[in-house]
Amino acid sequence: MKIRNKLYFLRRNIRSYFEYFKHRKKYQNRSSLRDNIILVYAGNYRIYDRYFYNFMKFLELSGVSVCFIGFNFTYFKNNVYKKQNSEYYKLIFSDRLFHFKKRPPKGSVVLRIKENFLSPDYFSSKILNLNPIENSFFIPMSMHPLMYKYGYWDTVIKSIGVRKHSIFMAGNFNENAYNQITHTPFETQSRVQVLSFLKSNNLILNIENNSELENFFLDSQDFSCIILDRDNVSIPMEKVRQVVSRFSFFLALPGIFMPYCHNLIEAISVGTIPIIHKEYANLMNPKFEHLTTAIVYNDLTDLIDKINFVYSMETDKIELLRKNVYSLYKHNFTPNSVFRKITENNYSLLYLQAQRYSLKILETNRSLLKN
Secondary structure, three states: OHHHHHHHHHHHHHHHHHHHHHHHHHOOOOOOOOOEEEEEEOOOOHHHOHHHHHHHHHHHHOOOEEEEEOOOHHHHHHHOOOOOOOHHHHHHHHOOOEEEEOOOOOOEEEEEEOHHHEEOOOOHHHHOOOOOOOOEEEOOOOOOHHHHHOOHHHOOOOOOOOOEEEEEEEEOOOHHHHOHHHHOOOOOOOHHHHHHHHHHOOOOOOOOOHHHHHHHHHOOOOOOEEEEEOOOOOOOHHHHHHHHOOEEEEEEOOOOOOOOOHHHHHHHOOOOEEEEEHHHHHHOOOOOOEOOOEEEEOOHHHHHHHHHHHHOOOHHHHHHHHHHHHHHHHHHOOHHHHHHHHHHOOOOEEEOOOOHHHHHHHHHHHHHHHO
């Protein structure tokens, strides 16, 4: 048995060694360093998963070179060549976002990122009313990683007539996955609960397929709430922002186990006004304000009132609110706006969301406060 185990680890090390050199070879033809450089020192960034990829992609999209200091075979084997790494974390390396250097290169280093410069404790200060570290910054929510990978995040949206005075949302409504938020410290109702409630109150316009959705755009019918389950009606990622841009309002429903979901950022990137639960709105960085950058509801009963309210809104008020929403996006949620905030301010700590790991920290801190 001992010999078998040794052979297993030997084979694994040999495979990982070859993979390491394949990775290094991919970087041989990298373009030269840009004028502005950000140094990222080796650390355990896997806990941040897709949000670390988005963060690094934001830096690249902002026109800087990101140099990874300390990338060697040992680091690769322990942090990259692991099956439990998500596909989004692996994109950091397959997309060649880094320059690998043994020493900090000469040039204009505008930021140095070490493991202790980032914190996954993203929720405690807001949910438990704990004070965040002084002079810190919360890296805001972002779109789906593939939006940035394929450049869909800033695709020019074609204007197709007047927007529908209606509400839209599309996504996954798997009950086992999206009811998990009901077992967390968050107060927000799950997207499954919201959909069931709206259906029971006959507030949903039933759309069975893409043809029916297109007919809705062509028809004079309006003042409707459309929620699409992707198992029935699937919208390709490259068309998501275009479809959302044809509606005046977007129903921002929570993700699997936390209020955040990437589709909110995709919606505001085209100036579509979010209808959002108060807890979700307060968790955003910056907060979404009722009748300024969002329509904020308190509970399911209030959601009905807010739906009826938006149907009665005058066009000029909708246009003003849309401009506010788009301005909020441009100044806070684009790659360049995030880059400017973290490089123009001498922050001592950056809070970066780490999904389940951030939730675990919140639950731990809540238990400690109770005791």
